[in-house]
Amino acid sequence: MKTDKQKRLEAAGFKIGTADDFLKLTPAESELVTLRLCLAHDVRRRRIALHFTQADLARRLGSSQSRIAKLEAAETDVSLDLLFRAMFATGAKRREVGRLIAAV
Amino acid sequence: MKTDKQKRLEAAGFKIGTADDFLKLTPAESELVTLRLCLAHDVRRRRIALHFTQADLARRLGSSQSRIAKLEAAETDVSLDLLFRAMFATGAKRREVGRLIAAV
DNA sequence: TTGACATATGTCAGAATTGACATATCGCTT
DNA sequence: AAGCGATATGTCAATTCTGACATATGTCAA
Incomplete structure (x- = not known):
């Protein structure tokens, strides 16, 4: 879900850092994005706390190690669906996920 | 993102109601699902509070009225990405979305 | 060094999701 | 009833996302 703006900037050689909206x-x-x-x-964080490898989590999700690597790197071709399924696959409950999202 | 179990049950003539996990x-x-x-x-709820029609919201999202109808009906071919983009398009902030998700 | 294990990166064909469109149905006013 | 605006439902080609795979890189111990 790469925006046009992001695409243009990246084509020009820029990369998205951890900061969010210094791009307009x-x-x-x-x-x-956040x-x-x-x-x-x-x-x-949760995967590591569980002592899971990316391959472990992938197996649990019916996915693959490479996709988990991309997911954790927040690559643009990873959907929110997969991100949430991964959260829940680590045992997270809505309450925890909600708190995470609400945190400023 | 229909699960195999849901597919099997629906093939047998059942429908998912508003209740969540009476299916295993x-x-x-x-x-x-929740x-x-x-x-x-x-x-x-937010769209109506803003006095937006589905078509209004669709325009704001670069989507279409029919897709918003499907989204609000939580049809299975609507992604979480679209759901969250719709939330944010109604002016919701992460804090509000988080609270909603965390609510029991 | 070598080997073993974990993670990263690139590719791709198949699957899922998309906006657009047509059309049906509903609710309401005249 | 007929008209109108809003919403629902179905279809479909194009786009996006997917798992799988190959392979590179990193890390640590023997």
Whole structure:
């Protein structure tokens, strides 16, 4: 879900850093980018806390190690669906996920 | 993102109601279904509160009226990506979305 | 070094999701 | 009843996302 703006900038040689909206993203776009980043980060955090390898989590999800690597790197071809399924596959409940998302 | 179990049951003539896991869903599946339902419901609630028609919201999202109808009905071919983009397009912030998701 | 294990990166054909469109149905006013 | 605006439902070609695979890179111990 790469925006046109992101595509243009990346074509020009720029990369998205951890900061969010120093590019002129609409508020909605910015919220979405941040959401993806914090989910990706938390999947990794939770996976490691469980002493799972990426392959372990992939097996649990019916996915593959390479896709988990991309997911944790928040690559643009990873869907929110997969991110949430990964969260839930690490045992997260809605309450925890909600708290994560709500955190400023 | 229809699970095999859901597919089997629906093939046998059953329909998913508003209740969640009276079918034998794994906890992860159940969390995902509930998440989708409450997002879909809240998009409609927020849209109506803004006095938007489905077509209005669709325009704002670069989508179409029919897709918004499907989204609000939580049809299975609607992605979480679209659900979240719709939430943000109604002006929701992560904090509100998080609270919604965390709510029991 | 070598080997073993974990993670990263690139590719691709198949699957899922998309917006667009047509059309049906509903609710409401005249 | 007829007209109108809003919503629902079905279809489909194009786009996006997917798991699988190959392979590269990194890390650590023997």
